[in-house]
Amino acid sequence: MSEKHVDEVSGVSTTGHEWDGIRELDNPMPRWWLWSFYATIVWAAGYTIAYPAWPLISDATRGVLGYSSRADVRGEMAAAEAQKAGYMADIASSTVPEILANDALRQVAIAGGAAAFKVNCVQCHGSGAAGSAGYPNLNDDDWLWGGSPEAIQQTITHGIRFAGDDDTRQSMMPAFADILDAGQIAAVASFVASLSGTPSKPALVEEGRAVFADNCAVCHGADAKGNVELGAPNLTDALWLMGGTEAEIARQVQSPRHGIMPAWGARLGETTVKELTVFVHSLGGGQPSTD
Template identity: 65%
Template structure:
C-alpha cells in the first residue's frame, strides 16, 4: 500500500503514488491557475442563467436575456429569401430556354440547381455527375431522351420508367434470351461492336440485327431519342461494352428507374436542376 511522505530532496509531501520506484510530488497548483479555474466556473453559471442552456422535456430554459441564435438565423434567412424572391418569381414564370438566355437568371439558377443536385441527385449520378455503371454520365453529349433544355426538364420532371407518374419516360428493350441461342447472341454482339468500330458488318449477326434491333436502334445503330433507344455506334455504354456485357444485355436487359421530381421538388427547383445539368457541358 502506498504511503504519503516528505520527499527528502524537495521537502514536498508525496501523493503516495509509486510507479517502479518513481514517486509523485503533491505540488499545489499555481494560484493564478486556480483563480482562472474559479472564474470559468462563475462564468459558466452566469452564462446558463443568462442564455438558453438547460434542456427540458419539450424545450429549454430561455435565459434571463431571452436571446437565442435561432432568431438571428431566422432573420438572416428571411433577408436571403427576400433577396432571391425576384429571381425565383421570374424562374417560375419563364421557360427554361429564356432562363438560360438571361445571364443573371442563368447564374442564379445554375447555383441553385447545383445545390439541389447535391441533395437529390449525387446518390446515383455522383458528385461530379459522371455517373456509375447503370447511371448515366451527365457530362457527355450522349442523351438517351435528348439533351435540349426542354427535353432535360421533361426527364427530370417525370422521370424514367417511374410508374407513379403518368407522363414518365418509358422504353423497354425486350429480353431475347429465349429467342436467340448463345451463338446467335454472340454473333449479334460482335455485329454491334463492329458498328461502333467500323468493322465487318456482313457477318451472321447482320441479319439478326436487321430483323430484331433496327426498328428501335436504326439501321446504322445511331439510336432514336424519341424512343429512348441508345446509340450503339459511340463509345458510351451504360452497362458495359465488352462482348460478354452486350450479350448479357441482349439476353436479359437491365432497365433502370429514375424518380419523377416535379411533385417532390416543384417547378422552380426542376427548372434550376435543368439549367445546372444543361450547364455541365453535355446539353444540346
C-alpha cells in the same frame, strides 16, 4: 542591503540577474511604449463598455452602443433572402429557355440546381454527375432521351419507367433470349462491338449485321445511332450504360436490364425542377433548345 551593480561600459545599473557572467541591464521602457501600453488599457476598458464583451451565464453584456454582430448578420441574410425571393419569382414565372437566355437568372438557377442535385441526385449519378454502371453520365453529350432543355425537364419531371407517373418515359428492350439463339446473340454482340471498336470474333460481324437489321434496327436505327424518342441508345460512340464488352453486350441482348428513375416533379416542385434542368444542361453535354 547590497549596492546595485553598475555596468562599467554603459554606466547603467543591472537587475542582479547573471548568466555565465553576463548581466542584464536595468534600462527603463521607452516613454512612447509606456504611453501606448496605457492607451491600449484605456481603449480596452472603453470597448468593453461600448460593445458586447463580457460573457454571462446565458447571455453577454450588451454594451451602451447596443451593437450586435448577430443583428448585422440577420439583416444581411434578410436582404439576401429578399433578393433571392425576387429571382425565385422570376424563375417560377419563366420557361427554361427564358431562364437560359437571362444570364443572371441562369446563374441563380445553376446554383440552386447544384444544391438540389447534391441532395437528391448524387446517390445515383455521383457527386460529379459522372454516373456509374447503369446510371448515366450527365457530363457528356450522349443522351438516351435527348439533351435539350425541354427533354431534360421532361425526364426530371416524370422520370423513367416510374410507376407512379402516367407521363413517365417508357421503353422496354425485349429479352432476345426468347427470340434469338445463342449463336445469333453472339453474332449481333460482335457486330455491335465492331461499331466502336475491334470485336474479338470478327468472323461473326457480317452475320451479326443481318441479325441486327432484322431485330434491332427498328429501335436503334439502321445506322445504330439510336432514337431518343424511344430511349434507344447510340451504339456507335463507345459510351456504354451497361458495359461495352462483347460479353456484356450479349448479356444485355439476352436479358436486358432496365433502369428506373423517380419522377421528381411532384416531389420537388416545378421551380426546383427548372433549376435542376438548367444545372444539368450546364454540365457540358446539353443540347440546344427545341423551341
